[in-house]
Amino acid sequence: MTTGFTQLDRPRSFGRTRWALVCALTVAPALLHAQQTGIVVGIVSDGATGQPLSGTTVSILGTQLGGQTDGRGHFIIRGVTAGAATVRAQRLGFRPESKPMSVTAGDSVRVNFSLQQSAVQLSEVVTTGTGGAVSKRELGAPIGVVDASKIEDVKPSSDIGSILEGQVAGVRSTTVGGGVGGAKDLRIRGTSSFTLNQRPVVYIDGVRADTRATDWTANLGNQACCNFNGGTGEDRLSDLNPDDIDHIEVLKGAAAATLYGSEASNGVIQIFTKRGKAESAPQWALSVGTGLDRQRENYQTKLYPLFTGPDGTHALDMNKTLIQNGPFQSYNAEVQGGASKATYFVSGNFSKEVGSIQPNDQTKGNIRLNVNWNASDKLSFDVHSGFARDYINALQSGNNWATLTGNAENGDPRQATAARPYGEAWISVADIKRITTTSDANRWTGSGTANYAVTPYFSNRLTVGADIVGEQKERFFPQDGSYGSASVTNGEKTNASRNYSVYTLDYLGTLTFKLPMGIGSTFSFGGQGFYETEVLTAAIGKQFAGPGISTVSAASQTFGAEQYTHAVQVGGLAQNRFAFGDRFFTTVGVRVDGNSAFGSGFGYQAYPKIDAAYNLDAYDWLPKSISSLKIRGALGTAGKAPGPFDSFQTFQPVAVYNNTPALIPQGPGNLKLGPEKSTEIDVGFDAGFFKDRLGIEASMFQTKVNNAIVPVLLPPSQGFTNTQSQNIGGLKNTGWEASISLLTVERASFSWRNEIRMDGLTNKVTSLGGNTGVTDAFGNPIKVGYPVGAVFGIKPVSYAPPTATSPSGTWTGTDTAEFFGPPLPKFNLSYSPTLKWRSMTFYTLLTMERGAWFNNGDYPYRFRQHTGDDFLKLLGPNGANTFSSDSAVNYWHTFDAFDKRDNVRLRTVSLAFEVPDEYARYVRFGKTSVVLSANNIMWWDKCRCNDPNSNWAGADSFGNNGAFLTDPSPRTFRMTVRTRF
């Protein structure tokens, strides 16, 4: 069995390669013209439905000739040397097919393909972290591939996080609340660090991208104050236009991501944007979306209308008064095409989503230009350029005195007045609605890649690119509002900016040659570097003289703040993949990194790896029901660099007295500080059954971090305010993952495909280097033997009956905080059936999480505020306190509430209808579809909370274990019309 680019098809001698190089540089042009070539054309279609398949890669085996099918399934390959050849067609989700044919000089030959759907993805070619393009069949490490355009057909998404929901086992992508534009929790294989960012590193077309999803205004201090809108930061990944994405590759852990070195222990996600199709007339694709956002009405204020305030005001139920329909609209246009040597893809997008709790909306615009130019059959260039404008009118939510729904839900309806109809806890809803909190981001992400194949066996790739982000945030409290609880008197205005840039330089050389005994060998070498800076600034104006003014300078007190970070990394890599026949493949490699964040006494860090894949399919002894089988194993390492300046000993400039400059100890520093190094072993198999109608991918893995950075607290009496980062901790993740794809029915008029993904994960701290009192970034204790971010709390032990001094009795709790559970689910399951009947496609995504706990701060807080339905129903006539209500308040003053996050969630239901061609043609459209979809529709849980997935600090916040005052993500209902012509 052969694949498209296996080493068996290549010449045997390295010497011949050298000779070919000389020839290529001297006489190649003349030879090329002298060659007799022909053209291969054809159509690729879905074997089950007969529908044309766009985006199918068609190539001539043994050459670099090839291209992709256009929207009508057509392809054309020019310059094919006359004679016998084999043409191969492959597409995600289909079994690849190869056909022999004979090309006549100066003529064309037609080859059509009818691809059969496949539940097995072994033929996919991936490029991320592999040292060049390679079939998954040859890989020993797990890589997930998501066909974004296919998902968009049934589930129109507003961001990348939505695309990834439930698509790859081990990848967690979920909303955590905070209104439209709020960040998502995106992570791979749980937690791999005590304090460092848990997000995987993200590349867009080979360029490292900004993934910040946490609020940054709080970093500024110096009167920039607290989180701008409660902690849920904007998610920079949501800047991108999901319609621009072709596919996404996911490296799940250290074993797969070794070649990314000191940034990859959380995994790597690479986003590939669309390219134009060669030899194709301009093909337009338009889509228009509309719909609405609507919050679930489960806030704890349903009993409020039963109560009356001191001025006779009937209290309001916020479920009926603050929840509104938030309209949504989106428009996307793209055109692609190309000539024989160049292709283009151009797109533009505009969308506006208004939240269900208002004010809150997000307006996005994107434009993209991707160009490919094949200067010759050896040299090609790819240029990707995307610009995004992302404007968010943020919801005041989360851990924040100015939280909109939090003030209503924590209000005491017995104190309702005309001005404060919810008996608002701290700030009136009317005043909160007058706060403006905006984020306005401009972003350019671009790259240029040159591919130069010196010979067919020696290729070079150089990528240069940048991701440049400029964010402007503003928050304004009007002068005539009452915002004392938020420490604002007579109004306040903050202008803050974040200028982030990261430049990537990446070179990869690949030499393919033969070793003795027919062993194929692909040697890859190269280097990678990035240069990253982030500058945060803020101007703050406090106390306006009167209403009607809103600039910083117009305030009576003005302040400024600035924070700067800078990190540089350079690394070299080398790896060799060996092919022993067409079944057994093994790769050994190493990456060596230097990073400016390493301590000056640390030096460089090496990350070795080895993996192996053995394909057992087509052995006679294998049961016929097994159509393909690969067993694989990988052992690899990857790292995570410390914070940019964590190794520096620092003395912080502050102001004292009446603004006199002063210095105080700040960071103790650590000259020997190095990256965290994760070592992962991963074994598993990829199997296809019943002619690949059933596909199963399974992995078991264990990841150990033996030098995790522990934020060691020094005794406060020593004077330093920061912790000292030391590589002394230990972490262990043990888990498994399984993906099952089942083509239950596949007929021309009806098909039923089922996708099940599940994973289990156990995280444990194995060492803190003998330190106690270690806390994470949120101040939660980290203890050996427990997961990072473990939920600890005081449990009730005894109750003493009421006395004169304690009329509600006295509760006693455990002496020390006891363990409740981990912060992340130990088990995740997603099930997504897709049913097609004629022109209708019905898609559902259902997920389940089990095992996670959190400190449900809202529940006791409402009792402490003497509010919330669960408290109010304990009251007596006329809202009088009772023994039960007093006892409940007493109890919840003594203890916190700890709840499981277990839930089953209906994430998506969609119905796509493909308009019959005759109707579409009537209006001169091509393939046209209408998609009705609903997301985040319903969830079932046993949590005393509004949404067990909520976290006030947005992304990464599962280390925080708090959903405090956070609004759940809204339900979204969409109708999308797409057409191509």
Place this chain on the structure above:
Amino acid sequence: MQSMKKRPAARLAWAGAMLLASVGCHDLLSVQNPQAFTNDAANAAELLPAVAAGAEGNMQVSIARLATMTGMLSDEFWHTGTWSDWLDVSKGTIRKNWPFNGAFSGPEDNMLQARGTAESASRRFESVLKDTAKVSPLWITSEMARAWTDLELAMSVCQVPSSAGAELVSDTVLFKQAADTFATLIPLIQAAHYAKVEDRAARLNQARAGLARADLMIGAYDAALTNAQLVPAGFRYDAVYSNNSGFQNNGMADQGNSNYNRSFSIRASVWQSLIDTVNFTLIDPFSKKPDQRVQLGHDNNNAKGYARGSDGVTVFYSINKYPSYASPIALTKSEEMNLIVAEVKWRKGDNAGALAAMNINRALPGVALPALTLPTSGDVSTQIRDMILQERFAVLFGEGSRMQDLYRFNLVTQRLGPGRATKLPLSRTEQLTNPHIGEGKETCPGVS
């Protein structure tokens, strides 16, 4: 067929490229942190004044939140918010695992860090200035800050390490340590090279006032009296705050004034009968007149929703002594010296002298309360003691002294009931990270 092993030129080229990359990358990997100084940079002559200012300023900004905690532990304040750890302090509850990041731990850590700042500053001055250090106003500033942090810690916490990373000592030992430092400083201040006479005088008064208080707390009454009487009328040594930055904000204003948050208020369960609900000051219990030294605020009509604390339940009286982030807190002042004089005289049986000292304060402009008079019946000594305590409450309101007063007069149970902590315990951060302490080594706070 040739392998790489047979291609020495290729290997050499590869090695050379790696070497070049390595050398080239060395400089590339050097980045600067433009927002902080290194340890070496702080030795520069032009930065030494900032180091001294950091030592004293860090102490000053740390007092506000620590005084908030001791105020809530005493009968001065109570918690009107929703934070369980603050409520623990307000209730005087002792849990075996005092919260790691609990309400009091942070403020106490800040004060310990301020002392560490002062200690490291003194060492830096001794290292850089060598023999001239001890006559340098810079070294005197950092040593003064060290003494004041010792004094404030002793007033607030029952046990702390005696210095950076050292073993635990009791509050009594710490008072003695503060007293020794102040005593050592006085002659050095007199010999130091001050450019301005008033600067020397200010430092001398600060040292004498600190020494007077420390001596009072350890029972060295004669010495306390002597030094208190050397401090001139009108003297104040303030912890200075500013609106300029969060670091400089008065934390007591931040949480106790209605302009900001409303997480603590005067403990109404004790003082309700003395709160003037029209003018919102405390009523002087002796003259029944408004005492302007304890100014409160209240949103009578709840016009801005400020009638209750941030718990939405407890009636809230704003601590109007500190209306803004920039309001100073007196570390010490001549009125406190008068009270020290009064107490020492009372302890020596000179009740008239005690009243006279207190009446100096009551006659001050802006106070203008009738003079206290000698009781004519009952237990006169106890009544004078109560007058002293009441005057200390009013004069030193919100300045961090009340808990220590109740503790040293053994009045915690009487004022607040049984089973309460009498002082703050050692911060758990220090307990768990200081190699000389560790779990279970602490022996206090005692329960009243």
